[in-house]
Amino acid sequence: MNLNAFNEDLLNFLDRSLTPWHAVEAMRSRLDAAGFVGLDERASWQCLPGQGYYIVRNGSSIIAWRQPVAGAELNGWRLIGAHTDSPCLRVKPQPELHRKGYFQLGVEVYGGALLNPWFDRDLSLAGRVSWRDASGDLHSSLIDFARPIATIPSLAIHLDREANSSRTINAQTYLPALLGQADKKPDFRQLLARRLSEQGQSAVAQVLDYELCFYDCQRAALIGLEQEFIASARLDNLLSCYIGLRSLLDAQPGPGQVLVCNDHEEVGSMSAAGAQGPMLKQWLERLLPDPDARHRSLAASMLISADNAHGVHPNFADKHDDNHGPLLNAGPVIKLNANQRYASNSETSALFRHLAEQQQVPVQAFVVRADMACGSTIGPITAAELGVPTLDIGVPQFAMHSIRELAGSHDAHNLYRVLTPFLQLATL
Secondary structure, eight states: OHHHHHHHHHHHHHHHHHHHHHHHHHHHHHHHHHTTEEOOSSSOOOOOOOOOEEEETTTTEEEEEEEEOOOOOOOOOOEEEEEEOEEEEEEEEEEEEEEETTTEEEEEESSOOGGGGTTTTTTTEEEEEEETTTSEEEEOOOEOOOOOOHHHHOGGGGGGGTHHOOOOOOOHOOOOOOEEEEEEOOOHHHHHHHHHHTTTTTTEEEEEEEEEEEOOOSEEEEETTTEEEEETHHHHHHHHHHHHHHHHSSOOSOSEEEEEEESSSGGGOOOOTTTTTSHHHHHHHHHHOOOHHHEEEHHHHHEEOOOOOOOOOOOOOOGGTTTTOTHHHHHHHOOOOTHHHOOHHHHHHHHHHHHHHHTTOOOOEEOOOTTTTTOHHHHHHHHHHOOOOEEEOOOEEEEESSSSEEEEHHHHHHHHHHHHHHTOOOOO
């Protein structure tokens, strides 16, 4: 896929992937269109050589794979890992607030969000809703209000003269979202039922529960004088989900090829659908129930954990090691850490550099300053669970964990150009 077509489809994917549940649904639709078969974890599986399949857990995590062709069963798996969740503001279970005639919703901060950029934005609401129909049957549906319905207004500078120098944000009191004016406190669940009805779910008798995220209504876009940048919400880490998905769809059958996109990375990955949970291991045990065959296959496998990297910011260059400041549009970034916060080692990084050189793709390296703490990814977690050699890689970006992030418009495509042949490697 060429750069223009890649970026056009990427922007569409980002706009559809409003929440982890919407992201998995967007991936599922592309997999279905490509002939992949969705499997139920509760059913028995009969997987055919060279055929593509996928499973979904919690509606927010997905494993998509292509079976090895005949004769390649013990050549191992080529795995790409990413995560579907992003820091955001989530609606509380009993969120209704009615103060001074204004209707607001209380929120909870999900993950390590940059909070200042959430003020004064046109916000909408999306996620998953569980409901009961008139017959007493339970259902679960995706919901999206699909238009600006809320905002979090800033306090005027005149009322807080220190706002630009020393204001700290109290998540409990400063972040409730303003939805409108009302004479009395509205019933939020009734509002959800009405929106579900507008979306075609006419049988909703009662909304029982929900998982809802506020999101910025501004669409993903190519920006810059020469469209050098991609600006969007949730680039961390939907950018990697899309790159991995596109690579899997475009790879030719060969060895076992896997894309795993887990939820809950931003809050530690410890869940039934997270990378620190059993999902990937259980999937592999079902495909290779014989322990000897499974261990031999894993010994011939490799994982590339794709999660965005910190590009060196021109206004804050001192936050980077001088020799390890990745530039936007200068190639994917190998992420390294001596204390195993990233799982890359010299052999896995050398293989990636070798593949990148064959594709004429430049490669960068990131090491955090020695006097700063280092973040982490699903790479070390998955490597520890499976025991496979692992590389941590990422596209450089600015404003990580902001409501709107920035990446280079060439970097995602360049990483796709390397990951696609990686999936096709007959041997490692």
